Amino acid sequence: MSENDLIERRAKLLANVVLTRRLNIDVFSIGTKDLSGLDLLCALHDDRVPGFLPFGVILKATSRPLDSSGDAASLVGKRTLFPNHTILMPVIALFFSMEKDEAYFAWIVEPSESSIRLRHVSKPEFTEFDNRQLDRMIKRIADWYRLTSDSILIEGAETVRKNGTAKRVPVG
8 A cells, every 4th residue: 555545544534533523423435536526425413404414525635744724725725626516515625634633624615604605615724623613614514504404495385486586385
């Protein structure tokens, strides 16, 4: 096994460890990167929003030590994080240093805090991925899915768009 293969394998293992610090995240390996460019597909479980709440994870790693999130940003900045196509779910990047198993986090497809929009981030800003950042990420994804489900799923009615205007129509 080459050093790069080992680093990639360790990054997946570390991602599983840091993401499952909270027991409401399931992590699924995609295997080889497909056209999505994702390394992992995760599902968030939240009492406020029933169902499968997916988000994607792109992994990057280095054998070099990192002194700060700025180091992570500068190293990742030299690499392509995401193919040029649309993804319709939140996506994060996790960057690991094998030196101390440090994790850094950035949004790649960022959910809006106040609408159902997703923003594809052109220049990711990395921060340390500690428990507080994990909790903020979980909350942001759950809140976005709550907003999205409130906008799309209306109990006992369908939303019909006509000429750009949404109108509720009773079902059945």
